[in-house]
Amino acid sequence: MNTLLDSPKATEGGTELIARLASRVAETRKKRGLSRRVLSEMSGVSPRYLAQLEAGEGNISVLLLQRVAEALETRVEALLAEDIPLEHEVQRIGMLFRQAPLEVQYKVRGLLAPQNPAMLRAGRICLIGLRGAGKSTLGKMAGEALGIPFVELNRDIETHADMPLAEVMAFYGDSGFRELEAEAIERIGARHDRVILAVAGGIVAEEDTYARLLERFHTVWIRTSAPEHMQRVRAQGDHRPMQGNPAAMAHLRALLEARTPLYAKAEAEVNTSNKTVRSSLNDLLAVIAKHRFLAPAA
Structure with a gap:
């Protein structure tokens, strides 16, 4: 008897997740200016495994995925989430905003408010x-x-x-x-x-x-x-x-x-x-x- 995990809906969801993970890893690596070999050295995951991962063919374990995420300076959930998470640059801007004087914060809000x-x-x-x-x-x-x-x-x-x-x-x-x-x-x-x-x-x-x-x-x-x-x-x-x-x-x-x-x-x-x-x-x-x-x- 088929289990819930064997259902067409579950299979489709898993395929989408793998494809999203493959795309996110490849995009993040390229944004960081890293080759697969360099990412391999930083994460301890073989270049071949990384190539399979980015092709949507790898069935990577959670522990290995955590090492890849750390090497890419991002979080595991950022590689898996449906919505594209905030980039590091946005996070840095948020930190600068919190540290800025109230008058500067007001000017920034004034620029963003019309949106x-x-x-x-x-x-x-x-x-x-x-x-x-x-x-x-x-x-x-x-x-x-x-x-x-x-x-x-x-x-x-x-x-x-x-x-x-x-x-x-x-x-x-x-x-x-x-x-x-x-x-x-x-x-x-x-x-x-x-x-x-x-x-x-x-x-x-x-x-x-x-x-x-x-x-x-x-x-x-x-x-x-x-x-x-x-x-x-x-x-x-x-x-x-x-x-x-x-x-x-x-x-x-x-x-x-x-x-x-x-x-x-x-x-x-x-x-x-x-x-x-x-x-x-x-x-x-x-x-x-x-x-x-x-x-x-x-």
């Missing part, structure tokens, strides 16, 4: 919007629900600078702080393949930084009405928006109106106005699922 923009954003989500919309609350809860990290940009800056945000602002000034924001976005993007990030409301006014954010993260605008923005900020114990400023609400409305075109650049939005936290969380999770923000890029 497949979704690849840079895959798995990373950023919540934008004015203070009081619910970014931190919803971001933390969504992270817990999805089993991925939640990061607040300002907290990351504090940790990296090893000082409270107020001291960071005083020490670095406004322009210096904006540079720290840009660096933090790059740092968080490099650190996490899957993450939910919440950023300060004013980051959208910094054109270059916001462009980086839109490039590196799927963005969701968490929005609500001006009165609820004010109410929630005061509920957090911050009375500064109203204290000594009767025109605070008018100023808030004007700010929201001015930034609306910038927030509208987000790929999706969640309106938390007159909704419970649980309802808003469900809306956010539905948006993430609908737009497949956590799905790997094709």
